[in-house]
Amino acid sequence: MKATAVIEDFSALGTISSVAAMDVLHGMGITTAVLPAMFLSSSTEGFGTPVKMTASSWLRTTFAHWQTVSHLDLDSALVGYLGKTSAISEVAALATHNHWQTLLVDPVMGDNGRLYDGFGPDYPAQMMELVKLATVITPNWTELQLLIGEKPIQSDKSDQAIAKAVNKIRQGGLGATIVVTGIHRREQIGSLTFLPHKTIPFFTGNQPFPGHFYGTGDTFSALLVGYLQQGLSMTSAVSKSTAAIQIAVAETAKLSPDDQDRVYGMKTRRLLNYLTTDENHHERLD
Ligand code: PXL
Secondary structure: OEEEEEEEEEEOOOEOOHHHHHHHHHHOOOOEEEEEEEEEOOOOOOOOOOOEEOOOOHHHHHHHHHHOOOOOEEEEEEEOOOOOHHHHHHHHHHHHHOOOOEEEEOOOOEEOOEEOOOOOOOHHHHHHHHHOOOOEEOOEHHHHHHHOOOOOOOOOOOHHHHHHHHHHHHHOOOOOEEEEEEEEEOOEEEEEEEOOOOOOOEEEEEOOOOOOOOOHHHHHHHHHHHHHHOOOOHHHHHHHHHHHHHHHHHHHOOOOOOOHHHHHEOOOHHHHHHHOOHHHOOOOOO
16 A cells, blocks of 8 residues: 655644644545654644643654555655654654655744744754755745744745745755745745756745635645645646645635634635545546
8 A cells, every 4th residue: 555654743623734634635545654743732823832742752663563564655755843853853764764755844843933832942953954855845934044044034035035045955955846835926825946956946826815824834735745646746736736725725714814713724624625526636647
């Protein structure tokens, strides 16, 4: 059985992280191997301080068990919020010993110019070591700056500022496709994608809806790994993920921007309806 490893936190409320990834990947007909890197009673944003639980050997021993399963073929992995530097090094060890065709690392650690609560100052440098092993990464502007060791500023998201940061991360040894998310261009919100060996990025975006949408990045990265797993090119996979995320954003936007319920993450009913419709499904050929 071909399967995609999902290595990120399990946040028990709403559709954050691995919960969103499971919805999306199963809706796309993809088998998952889910490795919760940390259990949280909720996301760290919008619910006060969550209760956290980690089992230090869980990632390693679960993976070791999977390696004894002869009919399991883990050929891709989605890595998101890990929560602790020790989990980053454990995942880096797994990535070094397993040659995943696709390794998408979403270096979830901050937004709007600041690190999320609960992360120490050494977290971004550790994350940089992991993203070097990836085939595709999906940082937002804050995370891109943190990866290159800069103090994040929220304001300057010009093409020049982003290209400079991309150059710097490439010099640091990163060969992956870089999809910089949460970028506004041409009155749209979307992402700038830097393919390996190409200097000119491409932008794909959607009409924006007002307010903040929690968990958009988690759902987007799951869509992207899903489309890549279905055999689409990077360019088509980014474009299709951008189109698909808008379905969830539009449904979630029925909650007004100041509605507290937005912190529960994306509403995925319509997105799942879209993904599970036969004409939108891409059957993998191998
Ligand atoms: O949506 C990103 C995310 C994932 N996991 C946890 C989070 C957040 C964002 O706040 O707190 C636990």
